[in-house]
Amino acid sequence: MNLTLGTLLPTNESPSLPAIQTATRQPVTLTVNGVKTELQLAPWTSLLDALREYMHLTGTKKGCDHGQCGACTVLVNNKRINACLTLAIMQEDTQITTIEGLSSLDQTSSSSKLHPLQRAFIDHDAFQCGYCTPGQICSAVGLLNEGHAKTADDVRELMSGNICRCGAYPGIVAAITSVMDSQPTTV
Template sequence: MAQPSHQVPERIPVTLVVNGTKRDLDLAPWTTLLDALRDHLNMTGTKKGCDHGQCGACTVLVNGRRVNSCLTLAVIKDGAEITTIEGLAKDDALHPLQQAFIDHDAFQCGYCTPGQICSAAGLLAEGRAKNADEIRELMSGNLCRCGAYPNIVAAIQQAMGRP
């Protein structure tokens, strides 16, 4: 008996609100949110690291929650509000986390920094971290090969208003 064939559509219309701007796209169904941002919208601040959801370089905020965009299909987020590193600053003023990362020299090569900052913004919104140990635990999905972790934790504490 022959198996029924299922046609996969070549392209699917997707609407994303990226950094406050509505963007209409026609995407292959397997396009990740990361690839939609980088390859279709030229939002290159979000980095492709491991492409397996293990490093956090691709972290963005989706409806205010931090997600690994390399593991998220764009078509599933149709209508969602996406905030990337480019969308955190407002009215030419850096986001407090961006300023704190500068103040604490919380980067070396800078490759992981956009994902670290977006993840930290989600962390602050969650309100669960109360101390340095909790920050380290809740940021453990974001890897820094340069080892700037103490400065990253200090930057997040500054943005939290904690020493």
């Protein structure tokens, strides 16, 4: 049997990643945006990949995939986490909220009502390309739930784990402080 150095597979065989993943999948039940869903996942599947690839909730973005940019920030039990740094299987028995779950359905008109922070981001022009916006908003909700931010400087410091490559920081801080000043926010 000839082994190629780069693959450590016999040269006459091709890798079969789907077969490997299928053989090791196990049931994982996640409650996302109030909906309980059972998935068949490999144990090493990140929460980010479960949300995007298996549940098709693509609002949560994959930026660096190393926990450095904050684009994948979601809320787990109302606390902000980087979805790329946790395994989906570790989030069973938790309440996960993504950007898609922040708005609420108005039962009288069957339309969605934006979360106050979503509205504030629009009102304060707190985004340019919008790629980081879902993570920024989820992180901001978590920040306000934590109750540690009292000033704009606190907001800047506590949001420092969320990077905006477009530089929309003045609008982001203005949006968060406007909600912070008007009311306490919970999911």
